[in-house]
Amino acid sequence: MSRLERHLRQTGLPVIGRAGQDALRDATVLIVGCGALGTVTAELLARSGVGTLVIVDRDLVEYSNLSRQVLFSEKDAARSTPKAEAARTRLGRIDPEVRVRAFVEDISSENVEGLTEGVDLIVDGLDNFETRYLVNDVAVKHRIPYLYAGAVGTRGMTMPVLARGGAGDGALVRWTPAEATPCLRCIYPDPPAAGIVETCDTAGVLGSVTAQVASRQVTEAIKLLVGDLQHLDRSLWSIDAWTNQTSRLRVRIEDHEECVCCGSRRFEFLDAPPDRVRPLCGKAGVQIRGDGADVDLARILERLQSSGRFERRDGVVHGELEAVRTADGHAVMLTIFEDGRAVVEGDSDPAWARGVLSRFVGL
Ligand SMILES: [Zn+2]
Structure with missing residues (x-):
């Protein structure tokens, strides 16, 4: 052809x-x-x-x-x-x-x-x-x-x-x-x-x-x-x-x-500088940007294993953080991208999302 x-x-x-x-x-x-x-x-x-x-x-x-x-x-x-x-x-x-x-x-x-x-x-x-x-x-x-x-x-x-x-x-x-x-x-x-x-x-x-x-x-x-x-x-x-x-x-x-x-x-x-922290549109969640440097996804996955069910694929670590529950009882969803960006789903409060990220991922 x-x-x-x-x-x-x-x-x-x-x-x-x-x-x-x-x-x-x-x-x-x-x-x-x-x-x-x-x-x-x-x-x-x-x-x-x-x-x-x-x-x-x-x-x-x-x-x-x-x-x-x-x-x-x-x-x-x-x-x-x-x-x-x-x-x-x-x-x-x-x-x-x-x-x-x-x-x-x-x-x-x-x-x-x-x-x-x-x-x-x-x-x-x-x-x-x-x-x-x-x-x-x-x-x-x-x-x-x-x-x-x-x-x-x-x-x-x-x-x-x-x-x-x-x-x-x-x-x-x-x-x-x-x-x-x-x-x-x-x-x-x-x-x-x-x-x-x-x-x-x-x-x-x-x-x-x-x-x-x-x-x-x-x-x-x-x-x-x-x-x-x-x-x-x-x-x-x-x-x-x-x-x-x-x-x-x-x-x-x-x-x-x-x-x-x-x-x-x-x-x-x-x-203008980009917003570091931004609530997600239309659903309860927050996006937090990294500091510009790539992160070590293998280490992040290892660290998260004990707190929930996570997988690493296509340059992303993604899964359910069973250790943290939302107000209506659902597990919090967490996604970490290679460039250090993170999405925390479950609540739209930026301070809460930053806390989850720092406690479980160390970012
Ligand atoms: Zn114009």
């Missing part, structure tokens, strides 16, 4: 052709977040022939993900496989020639510039606005095209971010100053406060809607990668798939010269 045969139906499209297919093969696309949006996006990009995918996600696969996160199976949920690793394995079965780099990391101001280095396009699979604003900062600062997408409930939206002034030198995706678009902060100057916006964890979400929004994001990504800027939808597009309402809001970049990010080029989210 040749590559030509694999992509026959795509090269047969006049808007792509052989030249467009070659451009896709030469592209590196970063998928930030590999949940409902990210898995559909990653699968469609891999099948379309994008040569290199970089996938970053901080979470492990859970059973509640399976209704919409198309790259994952029951086995991944049973094993609590990190999403980025499970995605890489599955994509390798779909097309072994696609290079997939997987990072089991929490995207923060400390690592985001490293993750975006050498990337031709960033696509959105995130579930929170804080990280989106960080990605928006990086995209504008380094002139990397960024496709924003979000979905919750039965609603979703997409919008491209092409930094003012045009693409950087030698970029694969090129745009002129006249083709630049507003950034996220032009439209929403500040991220909504945590707890105000519904998120997938609290509001529920329909898998067909996340797939629809991801699919639209991929179409726009392909337009950018093959260089068809003319047909890119530059608007803030949104849909409620249940009530059949769609809208396209065309925001004029000229009206937002004062934008703190793309106007004044101040990158407030990128310049």
Whole structure:
């Protein structure tokens, strides 16, 4: 089977052709977040022939993900496989020639510039606005095209971010100053406060809607990668798939010269230190970041063995801390990642989580 045969139906499209297919093969696309949006996006990009995918996600696969996160199976949920690793394995079965780099990391101001280095396009699979604003900062600062997408409930939206002034030198995706678009902060100057916006964890979400929004994001990504800027939808597009309402809001970049990010080029989210301790979204738990140094997972596993049932797999120690119970009698779940990040599930109190971590893990 040749590559030509694999992509026959795509090269047969006049808007792509052989030249467009070659451009896709030469592209590196970063998928930030590999949940409902990210898995559909990653699968469609891999099948379309994008040569290199970089996938970053901080979470492990859970059973509640399976209704919409198309790259994952029951086995991944049973094993609590990190999403980025499970995605890489599955994509390798779909097309072994696609290079997939997987990072089991929490995207923060400390690592985001490293993750975006050498990337031709960033696509959105995130579930929170804080990280989106960080990605928006990086995209504008380094002139990397960024496709924003979000979905919750039965609603979703997409919008491209092409930094003012045009693409950087030698970029694969090129745009002129006249083709630049507003950034996220032009439209929403500040991220909504945590707890105000519904998120997938609290509001529920329909898998067909996340797939629809991801699919639209991929179409726009392909337009950018093959260089068809003319047909890119530059608007803030949104849909409620249940009530059949769609809208396209065309925001004029000229009206937002004062934008703190793309106007004044101040990158407030990128310049801020990451939160060390952050409550998990939608469930009782706390994420605690390490100090930047990798930890010795073998030693941590040994230490935890006497306090519960733990396993080490895929660069993660994960299990139930039977020695500590939550208010309703459940064992506390503990996950330690190679980079020193820890997730303590059972209560949202940061001080309690830090105490558990220090007592049982010594972190
Ligand atoms: Zn802006």
